Amino acid sequence: MTQIKEAPSRSTAGRRPVGKVRPSDTRRHHRALILQQLVDGGARSRADLARETALTRVTISDLVAELIAEGFLDELGTRPGTHMGKPATLVGISPTAPVTIALDLSADxxxxxxxxxxxxxxLVREQVAFRRGDDFSVISDLASRLRDATPRRILGVGIGTPGIVDASGTVVLAPNLGWEDFDLAGELAAAIDLPVHAGNDANVAAVAESAFGSGDDGGLLLVTIGQGVGGGVLIDGRALAGPLQSSGEIGHVVVDPEGRQCNCGNRGCLETFLAAPALRLLETDAARADVGSKLGSVLTPVVTTLGIADVVLYGPAELLEGALLDSVRNALARQTLPFVAQRVQVRLAPLSDELVLTGAAALVRYRELGVV
Incomplete structure (x- = not known):
């Protein structure tokens, strides 16, 4: 008799459980489809929405009415230039729709x-001094002031923070802030009585550059340069995290084993050269070019392995443009395939783009509404 060998067992720890789709899940998904179309493309008629989402007109009519009642949408009048038949009434995002509170812990x-x-x-912006070791009340006080600064309904609070952040909003490790296993989202939610969602600053900034900026979400690597250094990677529209939630932690790649002590405990991490405080100590173009070469050497295997075409440096332009940026480009050109080097763009995103703030808001928008 032929023996049938059992297939080797494989770990399923990283897979999502499969369960029955509830009617409430379907309704949430359909609401998200409608909001996504209106956020991305502007005002639409109900017939437009039915055609673009493949939902029935009855479903669209029902959900649009619900979203209007909840303050997300408004009727905006008829489409200009309509002459034949009954003019279509347009709906769009209400100018008084719910908002988010966003916090950015990445700056120096x-x-x-x-x-x-x-x-x-x-709509409203504030900033306060905040350094490693400062009391958590600095964060909760600013969030409370922002909550009180708007009369509109608040969906929740989004936070972009340096470090490794898990899906629940716990900061597993943030050497520059001195945090380890700190339940940032839970602590702030208890203090402010709103839903709170936290993510790595570079990851949320990458999402913002794709959602609100000019980033190529097919393959984007965004490097945040502030009090520390981080990297956010988008591939095919999705942010990479990995099972360790540490995707993009390029700031703690060792580039000089004999270099300065890093807050993480290692010596010579990229962050000890590239973080904003370190760059401010450099007085010559040659010194900045050397840092750019180190950064380029760290970025090259990421760009080459993942096929990334858009590399964005997000930080103080006065420290990054010129010798450092040129050196990053040259290092990539020398160390990767000519085919890749000819197609990769390396550019700056100014701090005025507020990518961590808007990315933190996008995180709330996705978690609460399903809109990316």
């Missing part, structure tokens, strides 16, 4: 916060 020596609308506009 400061905490920034804002009230952000559904399409990424910052």
């Amino acid at each position: 020596g400061q905490l920034a916060g804002g009230v952000v609308d559904l399409v990424g506009r910052i």
